[in-house]
Amino acid sequence: MGLVSLTVCGMPALRNEQSRRAILDAAMSMICELGYDKISIEAIARQAGVSKQTIYRWWPSKGAVILEAATESLGAVVAIPDTGDIVADIRTQLTAILDLITTTGFGPAYRSLIAAGQSDPDLLRALFDQIIEPNIQDFSARTALARQRGEMRGDADWQTLRDLLYGVVEYRLFHSMPLEPEYLDAVLEIVFHGVR
Amino acid sequence: MGLVSLTVCGMPALRNEQSRRAILDAAMSMICELGYDKISIEAIARQAGVSKQTIYRWWPSKGAVILEAATESLGAVVAIPDTGDIVADIRTQLTAILDLITTTGFGPAYRSLIAAGQSDPDLLRALFDQIIEPNIQDFSARTALARQRGEMRGDADWQTLRDLLYGVVEYRLFHSMPLEPEYLDAVLEIVFHGVR
Incomplete structure (x- = not known):
């Protein structure tokens, strides 16, 4: 049988x-x-x-x-590499995410899912569990190494840093603002060096 | 007559x-x-x-x-004050926005408008013109003073700074993550001082 x-x-x-x-x-x-x-x-x-x-x-x-x-198409690009340079490694990952957003169905799919999720808490929760939570885990692990090795401050607030990085990408996506790889340099300059 | x-x-x-x-x-x-x-x-x-x-x-x-x-209810709180301390002034404005989001109809209205705007380019454009663009003008003017006076670096990229600050608020709103005033301190610490 x-x-x-x-x-x-x-x-x-x-x-x-x-x-x-x-x-x-x-x-x-x-x-x-x-x-x-x-x-x-x-x-x-x-x-x-x-x-x-x-x-x-x-x-x-x-x-x-x-x-x-959407989760599957993101899967292939979502991991942050580890070359020992946290800024370069985040840039590599975010560049891949921007590419996915701007050249594949992932961008429209993600916009639609977030939109539908605003009136569908189960869908929003599922999206959090399947897309945001794995990113939190990955970002946590990579920034823990970075903090140990001195690639960034040992007391840096990695959770807020993560919100800022992925938040700004979503912000520009949801408002139909341009998403170009060079923009990431401006973002990384601010969050790593500050504007003071 | x-x-x-x-x-x-x-x-x-x-x-x-x-x-x-x-x-x-x-x-x-x-x-x-x-x-x-x-x-x-x-x-x-x-x-x-x-x-x-x-x-x-x-x-x-x-x-x-x-x-x-939504635009009218935001109108009363949207201006960034000028006490000569850019970090405190942005915190004051963002605190008022968080309060509006979490205690009035503005939060649900804004979520719904952004959601509807993902499949309605005219609505998204109107929202940009009526809510985002005035914020860009206000932020531009206040940070120009701040850069002249040395409250922040003279060459700081205020446009990307603005995206980061309002982007992270929208990110946490759209994902139904907590929005507490103390969170703003973590955000301001990173964008003004950096995590390096």
Whole structure:
């Protein structure tokens, strides 16, 4: 007898990776073309070549599908490298995030998710858990090393520093202001050296 | 002959200040109770005791009414004072903004407007013109004095500094993270003194 998908004790059925990939790719390409409001689970299913039921078996809502698609596309670029130079390493990561925002469906998807999350606390919480919290963990670990090694002050408030860095990127994204890599140098100059 | 309201050459009719105030107050109180999505022009009109047509004569959309209500409530607290201490003065203004966000309808209204603006470029542009642009002008003027007087570095990048300060407030608002006045001290410490 081969492997079977089972729904046991309320656990979701095992996902078929090929269908899952097709669904997330469809969601991501449709958000670029149509925008969040005009997408439906039905349309994602049609484009992915799966049934609506398949999507509802794995995700509770359209927002959840798009959040998973966005989280996966961010996954590849989100880690802060460690070359021993914290400013260069944060710049490398933020440059990759800006590139993702400005050249892929991640930008429109993220804007839509934050927008929908303002009236959907479950979605906002899921976004926090899947996107913000892993970033907090990664930033915490990398800045702990930086503080030990003297790449930055030992008593620096890394949590507020993190808010400032990712907050300014979101601010410019949500207000449709330009997001160019050179801008990061201006940001890093202020938070590392201060304007006093 | 007394004053009359005229619609001439496509100009909007003169507004009756009492009706205008009733409409903006109704919009602001309803956004607290119901949230943006559940408000309609019709419901605002009913609560304000005016006709739907009166609202449509003065505003093109629900978003425009709520934006004007939010802009007015921000107006009273938005100016940065000048005591000669730029850090204290920015703290005073940001404290007033946090208070407005956390204790009045401004917080929910602003979240809703930014959310709606992600799929409504005209609304996002109007919000930029009515809320962000005046803040840029004010911040520019106050930091120009600060740079001349040596309250901060003469070559400090005030535009990026402004993005960082208001960006971090929006970031914490949009992610439903706590916004306490003490947090501002952590922010000001970093942007004025740096973490290096």
